[in-house]
Amino acid sequence: MSRWQILPVAFGLVLVITAGTRAADKSNDFGIPQVATINEKIHSAWEDYGITPSPQEMDTVWARRVFLDILGRVPSVDELEEFSRDRSADKRKKLVDSLLYDSKYTEEYARNWTTVWTNILIGRNGGTDNNSQVSRAGMQKYLRDSFARNKPYDQMVKEMITATGANTPGMANFNGAVNFYMDKLADNGVQATAKTAQVFLGMQVQCTQCHNHPFNEWKQEKFWNLNAFFRQTRANRGQMAPGEDNRRAFVLANNDFMGEGRNIENAEIYYELRNGLLKVAYPEFLDGQKIPTNGRVSQVNRRNELAKFVVESEGLPEAIANRYWGHFMGYGFTKPVDDMGPHNRPTHPELLTYLGEEVRKNSFNLKDLIRWIALSEPYSLSSRITRGNELDDPTVGEPPKFSHFYLRQMQAEELYESLLVATQAHKTRGSYEEQEKKKADWMKQFVTAFGTDEGDEATTFNGTIPQALMMFNGDLVMDAVSTKPGSFIHTMAKEGDSGKEAINHLYMATLARRPTRNEITAANYLIGVHKGDTAKALQDVFWALLNSNEFILNH
Numbered sequence: 001m002s003r004w005q006i007l008p009v010a011f012g013l014v015l016v017i018t019a020g021t022r023a024a025d026k027s028n029d030f031g032i033p034q035v036a037t038i039n040e041k042i043h044s045a046w047e048d049y050g051i052t053p054s055p056q057e058m059d060t061v062w063a064r065r066v067f068l069d070i071l072g073r074v075p076s077v078d079e080l081e082e083f084s085r086d087r088s089a090d091k092r093k094k095l096v097d098s099l100l101y102d103s104k105y106t107e108e109y110a111r112n113w114t115t116v117w118t119n120i121l122i123g124r125n126g127g128t129d130n131n132s133q134v135s136r137a138g139m140q141k142y143l144r145d146s147f148a149r150n151k152p153y154d155q156m157v158k159e160m161i162t163a164t165g166a167n168t169p170g171m172a173n174f175n176g177a178v179n180f181y182m183d184k185l186a187d188n189g190v191q192a193t194a195k196t197a198q199v200f201l202g203m204q205v206q207c208t209q210c211h212n213h214p215f216n217e218w219k220q221e222k223f224w225n226l227n228a229f230f231r232q233t234r235a236n237r238g239q240m241a242p243g244e245d246n247r248r249a250f251v252l253a254n255n256d257f258m259g260e261g262r263n264i265e266n267a268e269i270y271y272e273l274r275n276g277l278l279k280v281a282y283p284e285f286l287d288g289q290k291i292p293t294n295g296r297v298s299q300v301n302r303r304n305e306l307a308k309f310v311v312e313s314e315g316l317p318e319a320i321a322n323r324y325w326g327h328f329m330g331y332g333f334t335k336p337v338d339d340m341g342p343h344n345r346p347t348h349p350e351l352l353t354y355l356g357e358e359v360r361k362n363s364f365n366l367k368d369l370i371r372w373i374a375l376s377e378p379y380s381l382s383s384r385i386t387r388g389n390e391l392d393d394p395t396v397g398e399p400p401k402f403s404h405f406y407l408r409q410m411q412a413e414e415l416y417e418s419l420l421v422a423t424q425a426h427k428t429r430g431s432y433e434e435q436e437k438k439k440a441d442w443m444k445q446f447v448t449a450f451g452t453d454e455g456d457e458a459t460t461f462n463g464t465i466p467q468a469l470m471m472f473n474g475d476l477v478m479d480a481v482s483t484k485p486g487s488f489i490h491t492m493a494k495e496g497d498s499g500k501e502a503i504n505h506l507y508m509a510t511l512a513r514r515p516t517r518n519e520i521t522a523a524n525y526l527i528g529v530h531k532g533d534t535a536k537a538l539q540d541v542f543w544a545l546l547n548s549n550e551f552i553l554n555h
Contacts, residue, residue, distance in 0.1 A: 029375075030090055030092075030093040030375055032371070032372065032375060034355075034368075034372040035372055035376050037351075037354060038351065038355075038372060038373070038376040038377070038378070039376060039377045039378075041348060041350055041351040041354070042348070042351070042376070042377065042378050042402055043377075045347075045401060045402075046401065046403055049401055051388060051389050051391075051392060052386070052387070052388025052389060052403070053377075053378075053381055053388075053389060053403040054381045054382040054383075054384055054385065054386050054389060054403065054405075055381070055382050055386070056381060056382065057380060057381060057382045057383070057405065058382075058513070059084065059091070059092075060080050060083070060084060060508075060512045060513055061512050061555065062092065062380060063079075063080060063083050063095060063512065064080075064512035065379075065554060065555070066095060066096060066374055067099070068410065068414055068418070068554050069327065069328050069374070069554070070096070070099045070100065070109065070370065071099060071105065071109060071112050072108075072111070072112030072116075072411075072413060072414050073108070073112075073417035073421045074418040074421055074422060074510070074512065075421075075512065076421055076424075076509070077505055077508045077509050080508055080512055081508075083095055092375065092380070093375055096370075096371055096374045096375055097371070100367045100371060101367070106148055107148070109147060109148075110143075110144045110145075110147040110148040111144065111432070113143070113147045114140050114143040114147060115413050116327070117143050117147075118136070118139055118140055118143060120199060121143075121160075121180045121199065122134050122136065122179060122180065122183070126179075126183070127139065127179070128440065128444075130247050132183060133182045133183045133250045134167065134182050134183045135167040135169070135179055135182075135241070135247075135249070135250075136179075136440075137168070137169055137433070137436075138167045138169055138174065138178075138179050139176055139179035139180070140176070140436065141176045142176025142177045142179070143176070145176075150365065150366070150367055152363050152365060152366075153359075153364040153365075154311045154316065154363075154364040155364070156177075157200050157311060157316065158308075158310075158311055159177045160177045160180045160181075161196065161200075161303055161306055161307040162301075162303050162304050162307045163175050163178040163180070163252060164178065164251075164252050164253055164254060165178055165251065165252065166178070166238055166249050166250070166251050167179050167182050167238075167249055167250050167251070167252065168238075168241040168242070168247070168249040168250075169242075170241065170242035171238065171239070171241060171242070171249050173251070178252035180195075181230075181233065181235075181252060182235055182250055182252060183235075185230065185234070185235050188227065188230075188231065188269070189227055189230035189231065189233065190227065192227075192230045192233070193205070193226050193227040193230060196226070196306075196310070197226065197286075198338045198339075199338065200315075200316060200319060201286070201310065201313065201315040201316060201340075202315060202318065202319030202322055202323070202334075202337065202338050202339070202340040203286075203315065203319075203338075203339070203340060203341060204336075204338060204339045205223055205226075220271065220273070221271075221279065221281060223271075224269060224271040224279075224281035225281045225282060225283065225284035225285075226283075226284075226286065226306075227269070227281070228268075228269050228281050228282055228283040228284070228302070229283045229302045229303060229305070229306040230302070231257045231267070231269060231295075231302070232254050232255055232256065232257045232295065232297055232301070232302050232303065233253075233254060233303060234252070234253050234254075235251070235252055236250065236251045236252075236253055237249075238250055238251045254297045254301060254303070255297065256295055256296050256297055257295035257302075258295055259295050264294065264295040265293075265294055265295075266293045266294075267293055267294065267295025268280045268281065268282055268293065269281050269282075283302050283305070285306070285309040285313075286309075286313075286315075287313070289309055314356065315340070317355075317356035317357070317360045317364070318340070318352055318353065318355070318356035319338070319340065320359060320364075320366070320369070321352060321355035321356050321359055321369065322334060322337050322340065322346070322352060323338070324366070324369050324370065324373060325337075325352075325355070325373060328370075328373045328374060328379055329373070329378065329379065329400070329402055329405075329406065330394075330400075330407075330408045330554075331394050331400040331406060333346035333347050333348050333351070333352045334346050334347075335394075347399040347400060347401075355369070355372075358372070378402035378403075378405075379405070381402075381403070381405050382404060383406065383407050383555040384404065385404055386404070388403075389401070389404055392404065405555065407553050407554070407555050408553065408554050409552060409553055409554070410552055410553070410554055412443055413439065413443070414554075415552065416439050416442055416443075416476070417439075418551075419476055419477070419546070422480070422509045422510050422546070423479075423480045423488040423509075442476065445466060445470065446466060446467065446470075471546065471547050471552070477543070477546055477547075480542070480546065481539045481542050481543045481546070482539075483536065483538075483539050489535055489538050489539050489542060490535055492505060492538055493534040493535035493538055499523065499527055499534045499537060499538065500520075502534065502538055503515060503520065503523045503538070503541060506538065506542050506545060507519070507545065510542075510545040510548075510550075510551045511545065511548075511550050511551060523537065523541050526540050526541060
């Protein structure tokens with residue numbers, strides 16, 4: 001029996017939680033050493049804490065989880081049925097490998113991870129304002145091409161740190177990678193400094209521009225030594241960009257830096273202590289590695305040197321391992337995932353170190369990292385809390401033990417893509433650019449930019465009133481449940497046998513399972529209420545399913 005049921009109430013359907021879940025076969029490592037090590041180290045932690053893990057999740061619900069986390073959408077009914085027909089012992093491995101390596105999913109894989117990384121690098125609002133120095137389309141093109149080719153992560157990091165060129169597609173010397181830094185160079189590159197450490201090294205150092213960090217070894221001097229690497233970098237206005245939005249392109253370039261002391265041979269910068277005294281800083285990496293202080297680009301390209309330090313550091317592979325673990329498991333080994341250091345010890349330090357080492361050994365292949373996590377035992381577990389792991393609850397501040405899958409709400413972009421797939425609207429989509437424009441317009445209703453020095457933004461897509469109203473009667477949902485001729489519901493009602501096949505299809509399309517006996521009874525009740533009008537009954541069922549926790553949660 002499923003742990004979820006949609007039951008009839010006075011004026012519709014509501015989701016309640018019931019006991020029970022079907023356990024799958026005992027987990028294995030599929031012959032993958034990294035998966036075996038993940039399982040071993042997680043098991044060791046369970047034993048230390050005296051925890052009994054939840055059983056494995058049923059196959060189709062696990063498949064829904066994998067599609068959401070790898071492709072950013074729920075699976076179609078056809079995809080679920082194909083997976084269900086496979087009776088082989090390694091069917092889960094075959095599905096993960098298909099999503100990662102089958103050419104039919106390459107475009108979707110690239111689209112989803114482009115969305116994820118665009119939000120990380122420039123935010124959900126980045127480049128949406130015509131006055132912005134950032135070209136969102138340029139950032140997306142760079143990322144989409146990189147993920148489609150499965151470019152090694154260290155190469156991507158190097159390209160973004162060292163990037164020069166025009167930010168907008170269609171411009172001469174276009175290089176979409178420049179958009180990461182394009183709007184972060186004001187105030188002598190303070191944001192560029194902070195975001196480089198945060199995104200690539202998992203270290204939040206922004207507060208140390210003004211004072212020493214109160215909880216770790218980060219000192220004000222380290223911040224400004226790192227900042228000195230960006231003083232040769234300038235964002236210059238370019239010509240008008242192609243298109244109809246009157247947007248001016250920008251060009252990122254390296255220029256000689258005279259130094260604040262006006263001595264290019266020893267191009268130093270100054271920063272102020274809290275007591276008002278000035279101190280000198282030169283380009284020096286976090287571990288103390290220094291470069292020559294000459295400010296001429298022809299002598300020392302500071303960002304090129306910084307890229308070498310970042311790529312060779314221990315922090316880079318551990319930071320990406322922690323970030324991806326958090327993406328798939330709901331929580332990283334640290335909270336937040338981009339604040340690592342002695343002040344914030346990881347929950348599973350040996351596993352984090354191991355994954356970082358394996359990422360480097362495997363040439364920073366992100367698909368390998370995804371494969372290890374998605375096939376691991378903790379990822380395969382049911383989200384239902386059972387006797388023996390009741391205290392494993394990170395929502396109350398407990399360190400995650402990963403003894404069950406942690407429920408989490410879909411991201412707004414995932415819900416958008418899932419609504420399209422659940423209603424088969426994805427079959428008639430336009431070009432990538434048209435798709436992204438429609439999605440961006442839809443996202444505007446949830447995202448608010450604060451305009452702070454750190455580029456903060458917030459989303460109301462977190463169960464608040466704007467989201468509830470959108471789900472109840474927003475255009476996207478109303479289109480999804482429309483009964484007009486040619487619509488998804490109209491077609492289902494026309495083709496379904498007394499509504500039964502259509503009801504089964506709706507449950508598989510949204511929840512990745514068939515309805516329970518009680519849910520079938522509820523659906524038949526609705527058909528009776530609507531006096532045999534199957535389309536109207538299906539409309540009510542579909543609306544309830546789309547608004548249920550079971551649909552909107554990744555479980």
